[in-house]
Amino acid sequence: MIKVMLYEDNPQLREGLTMLINGSEGFEVLAAFKNCDHAVQEVSAFKPDVVLMDIDMPGTNGIEGLKKIRSVDPDVKILMLTVFDDNKNVFQAISNGANGYILKKTPPSRLLEYISEAQTGGAPMTASVATQVLKMFSSMNNEKGEDYNLSDREKQVLQLLVDGYSYKMIAGEMFIAIDTVRSHIKKIYEKLHVNSKSEAVAKAFKDKIV
Incomplete structure (x- = not known):
């Protein structure tokens, strides 16, 4: 419910x-x-x-x-x-x-x-x-910022979030379990210092992380 x-x-x-x-x-x-x-x-x-x-x-x-x-x-x-x-x-x-x-x-x-x-x-x-x-966000002309020490795998997950993929779709695209997706996203949030998907996507655009 x-x-x-x-x-x-x-x-x-x-x-x-x-x-x-x-x-x-x-x-x-x-x-x-x-x-x-x-x-x-x-x-x-x-x-x-x-x-x-x-x-x-x-x-x-x-x-x-x-x-x-x-x-x-x-x-x-x-x-x-x-x-x-x-x-x-x-x-x-x-x-x-x-x-x-x-x-x-x-x-x-x-x-x-x-x-x-x-x-x-x-x-x-x-x-x-x-x-x-x-x-x-594409109109913001910020120079590329730091990559926040994201791993290649985490950048791939973040790119799929930016592309509008759900957790389930990311799991299917990357051939991993949904729990693994959640684990990656938790680490991404921690590294980007954000609390939600929308904030992570906004930061990805703003700092040109992906």
Whole structure:
């Protein structure tokens, strides 16, 4: 059972998402809130697997809520669910540790897939957002930085993460077990000093590691 928490200020959408997720096998909404004013306490109390987070909310907005949660919990999966796909919001969300960035116009069945993907370590992004991320980082003209002492194998795994592969797909591509993939990714996170796949991908682009 994937336990979900919602942050959405539109009451109709909040109720609709709650009904959709609760009505789908394998998913449960623990709680839903209209802003992130008490996000740290709420996440700590309910211990969700995945948080669906709107950005534009009264009071504490989604980006600030994301920062607050990440300051105390690096592990909970946080998906930004928003109407905004502009560079500023995308960059702020990824830079502050969002695990994915999806648009509200996403079809319901796809939304459930995204939640599952995030819960298992993926970094789901709506196609238009992923395109923006690629353009955003390719436009950065930083000189090639240090390689963070990644092994050739770890660089190969990181390249596949950048290419959008899931853990299962990486295992298949490299002919290794999923546990081995997880071990490689854990070491990559440690060497890059990041806490999520989206942060690792962002750093790979920024520092031209792969």
